[in-house]
Amino acid sequence: MSESTAKNPPVGGATHQPGSVGLVEPQTAHIDTPLLLDCGRRIEEYDLVYETYGELNARADNAVLICHALSGDHHAAGRHRPEDRKPGWWDTAIGPGKPIDTDRFFVVCVNNLGGCKGSTGPLSDNPETGRPYGPDFPILTVRDWVNSQHALMRRLGISRWAAVTGGSLGGMQVMQWAISYPEAIAHAVVIAAAPKLSAQNIAFNEVARQAIITDPDFHDGRYAEHGAIPRRGLMLARMLGHITYLSDDAMRAKFGRELRSGKVQYGFDVEFQVESYLRYQGTSFVDRFDANTYLLMTKALDYFDPAAEADDDLATALAPATARFLVVSFTSDWRFSPVRSKEIVRALLATGKSVSYAEVEAHQGHDAFLMPIPYYHQVLRGYFDNIARTMTEEGVE
Amino acid sequence: MNRPDWDIVTGWIREDARVLDLGCGDGALLRHLIAKRSVRGVGMEVDDERVARGVAADLNIIQADLDDGIRDWFGQHSFDYVLVSQTIQAIRRPERLLGEMLDIASEGIVTFPNMGYWRNRWQLGVQGMMPTTKALPNPWYNTPNIHLCTLRDFESLCEGLGIEILDRAVVDQNRRSSPLLRALPNWFGEHAIYRIRKRVV
Numbered sequence: 181m182s183e184s185t186a187k188n189p190p191v192g193g194a195t196h197q198p199g200s201v202g203l204v205e206p207q208t209a210h211i212d213t214p215l216l217l218d219c220g221r222r223i224e225e226y227d228l229v230y231e232t233y234g235e236l237n238a239r240a241d242n243a244v245l246i247c248h249a250l251s252g253d254h255h256a257a258g259r260h261r262p263e264d265r266k267p268g269w270w271d272t273a274i275g276p277g278k279p280i281d282t283d284r285f286f287v288v289c290v291n292n293l294g295g296c297k298g299s300t301g302p303l304s305d306n307p308e309t310g311r312p313y314g315p316d317f318p319i320l321t322v323r324d325w326v327n328s329q330h331a332l333m334r335r336l337g338i339s340r341w342a343a344v345t346g347g348s349l350g351g352m353q354v355m356q357w358a359i360s361y362p363e364a365i366a367h368a369v370v371i372a373a374a375p376k377l378s379a380q381n382i383a384f385n386e387v388a389r390q391a392i393i394t395d396p397d398f399h400d401g402r403y404a405e406h407g408a409i410p411r412r413g414l415m416l417a418r419m420l421g422h423i424t425y426l427s428d429d430a431m432r433a434k435f436g437r438e439l440r441s442g443k444v445q446y447g448f449d450v451e452f453q454v455e456s457y458l459r460y461q462g463t464s465f466v467d468r469f470d471a472n473t474y475l476l477m478t479k480a481l482d483y484f485d486p487a488a489e490a491d492d493d494l495a496t497a498l499a500p501a502t503a504r505f506l507v508v509s510f511t512s513d514w515r516f517s518p519v520r521s522k523e524i525v526r527a528l529l530a531t532g533k534s535v536s537y538a539e540v541e542a543h544q545g546h547d548a549f550l551m552p553i554p555y556y557h558q559v560l561r562g563y564f565d566n567i568a569r570t571m572t573e574e575g576v577e
Numbered sequence: 578m579n580r581p582d583w584d585i586v587t588g589w590i591r592e593d594a595r596v597l598d599l600g601c602g603d604g605a606l607l608r609h610l611i612a613k614r615s616v617r618g619v620g621m622e623v624d625d626e627r628v629a630r631g632v633a634a635d636l637n638i639i640q641a642d643l644d645d646g647i648r649d650w651f652g653q654h655s656f657d658y659v660l661v662s663q664t665i666q667a668i669r670r671p672e673r674l675l676g677e678m679l680d681i682a683s684e685g686i687v688t689f690p691n692m693g694y695w696r697n698r699w700q701l702g703v704q705g706m707m708p709t710t711k712a713l714p715n716p717w718y719n720t721p722n723i724h725l726c727t728l729r730d731f732e733s734l735c736e737g738l739g740i741e742i743l744d745r746a747v748v749d750q751n752r753r754s755s756p757l758l759r760a761l762p763n764w765f766g767e768h769a770i771y772r773i774r775k776r777v778v
Contacts (some may be wrong), residue, residue, distance in 0.1 A: 537639045555625045562633030
């Protein structure tokens with residue numbers, strides 16, 4: 181659901197170091213097949229911005245789709261410019277010799293529809309009015325995203341993903357892929373996810389939304405037309421999000437009660453390091469993210485509930501899936517706790533699906549899914565090695 | 578490398594059966610059963626390193642602690658066989674695990690080191706020390722084996738739990754059987770292997 185919050189990202193520095201995909205350039209696919217959305221509306225045509233790493237092989241059977249989380253985008257690995265301070269959001273896992281090895285896999289990551297990084301979304305012009313959609317952009321669901329990603333898959337000449345992978349909201353897309361397009365996904369890697377949000381999760385999203393919507397600069401979502409940005413609201417939403425992505429332990433370890441100036445000032449300025457961190461995360465987020473997109477993404481999270489259409493039985497909902505699954509959770513993740521991953525695993529086991537489950541000991545909270553935790557990456561690597569091996573064997577036959 | 582109980586376990590399992598291996602380690606027995614019996618297998622294991630090795634070996638591994646119970650994970654009759662190979666003696670509540678096993682599978686297969694084996698009796702009864710043998714290599718102060726039992730102990734627990742013993746085999750470390758072993762299994766069996774199910778009332 182968030183970018184890495186590591187102060188010193190473990191992978192950083194030069195672009196040509198071993199293990200990096202190096203310099204990458206986003207591409208745009210214009211899809212002119214209309215997309216019928218769950219909300220009943222249609223998008224006649226749309227753009228999807230995506231990045232790819234590695235090479236698609238001749239049989240086109242080595243493609244891996246990476247689905248991003250709430251505030252993520254298509255830039256999952258490498259750098260756009262040599263001077264970029266940070267690489268893509270999952271650079272720890274994607275690259276030559278990394279768990280998702282770009283020497284063997286053709287990795288695709290898409291900015292989801294409704295996003296603010298180039299794919300058609302609230303910032304794009306509404307063809308009906310000639311003005312930006314803003315708040316009029318249709319509300320999207322995880323299934324809508326998966327349908328749009330499926331259109332891109334065909335455009336890329338891929339008929340079946342070797343794996344679809346994602347953490348958090350990305351993991352929900354993976355589950356939806358397995359349900360909606362069983363024939364098009366061989367392996368489903370679902371990380372730090374849940375089969376649906378809990379009331380507590382929805383509550384956090386609602387506070388985030390209210391922070392944005394009640395900002396006087398929000399102007400009912402038409403802030404762009406007013407030359408305004410709901411900075412305070414978006415910043416608060418992000419600050420709240422960050423608290424929930426970290427664990428109590430991680431915050432204690434990272435900040436404790438450390439004071440910026442060494443002693444208390446008896447005022448409301450930033451005093452504790454944790455306040456400084458949150459404000460920094462909040463303000464920097466405002467510069468790179470759109471408030472209407474944030475609202476859309478949180479709604480997609482809230483609505484995701486594949487079991488709702490199957491008498492609230494997740495096993496029935498997952499029954500169409502033929503993919504093999506790897507499910508991973510992190511012990512200190514309280515936003516998408518291991519208990520929620522177990523619900524997924526149990527539902528898969530109940531219908532005799534092929535599934536492995538790893539519960540990774542980690543203190544970083546929900547954000548752990550972005551970290552290069554050795555055991556986590558060992559499991560990912562082992563799993564993807566097997567996928568690569570199956571591809572080779574099938575190719576030999 | 579096969580452990581002493583594997584051949585017998587393999588012999589008891591039908592082709593294409595659904596098998597759950599509790600405390601599966603790195604999945605070596607599951608791999609063996611997949612190769613020999615084409616079973617559809619799931620392993621349960623708590624240790625990170627072993628889970629990672631099992632996943633890397635293309636097995637279906639669920640990371641969980643058997644001490645937390647297994648009933649949450651699986652529905653009734655999800656498997657044909659549940660195995661607990663050389664693990665039951667390290668479980669906090671073996672009697673609960675046995676009950677849960679036979680809820681989720683029609684048959685259970687349990688193997689454990691026999692505390693009644695003569696060397697163990699000799700070391701404890703005559704030498705007056707906790708036994709350390711090939712089957713029980715750990716010193717008393719640092720061992721996962723907290724619930725050791727003999728054949729008779731196990732059989733009496735089964736009786737109490739309403740569990741029927743369908744088969745019993747005992748072997749020594751070298752997987753040999755002998756007239757002595759067959760005559761006095763609780764003395765000469767180093768490893769016990771049981772096939773069990775719920776007694777039909």
